Amino acid sequence: MRAGTDSESSAAQWRVPRALPVLKLAGAAALVGLGLLFAEGDQIRLGLAGLAAAALVGSALRDLLAPVRLAVDAAGITVISGFAGRRRLDWDAVEAITVDRRPRLGLAAEVLEIDTGDSLHLFGRYDLDAPPGEVAEALRAARPERR
Known part of the structure; x- marks a missing residue:
């Protein structure tokens, strides 16, 4: 599911689910209340x-400040870097795009891996x-296409 698509340049972006920061903030309030x-x-x-x-509040703040975790266009990929920064990866720098599938607690967990040789960028569901x-x-x- 693409969070946003620009049909002219075939750009797409993927972001944190909109409800996730709200759930994190509610969990933080519940923790304080229970405490x-x-x-x-x-x-x-x-x-x-x-x-x-x-x-939890810090994690929710990151989700609100930088909700788009991954974007792609014809020139390359933009990934989140640090707390809320961005890093541009040209297609020439991307060595592999793979999905790691592992069973965890009876469920299959998938992680998208973008390998540049110098760095590995991991994204979950x-x-x-x-x-x-x-x-x-x-x-x-x-x-x-590579030439």
Whole structure:
């Protein structure tokens, strides 16, 4: 599922599901609430709940500041880098686009891997709001023929 497509240049982008930051913020609020409810004067319990909530808020903030994790056009691929930065990968730099499938807890987990030789960029289902296999096919289709 492409989050956005420009038919003129065959550009596409994939983003975090829109509901995910909201769920993370709600989880952070629930952690703080549970920490206050069950701390019973224990500062360590309250501190741990606050720390976990802060981590969730940080993750939700990243999702809000940089929701688009991956974009492709005729010139190359743009991936998220760092907390909310972007890194442009020209097609010449991309060595391989693969999908790693592994069983985890009775379920198959898929991760899209974009290998440049110098770096490896990994994207899961919740980074792309689409199955990694479909995204890999779309990336391969967007890549110009090598000469």
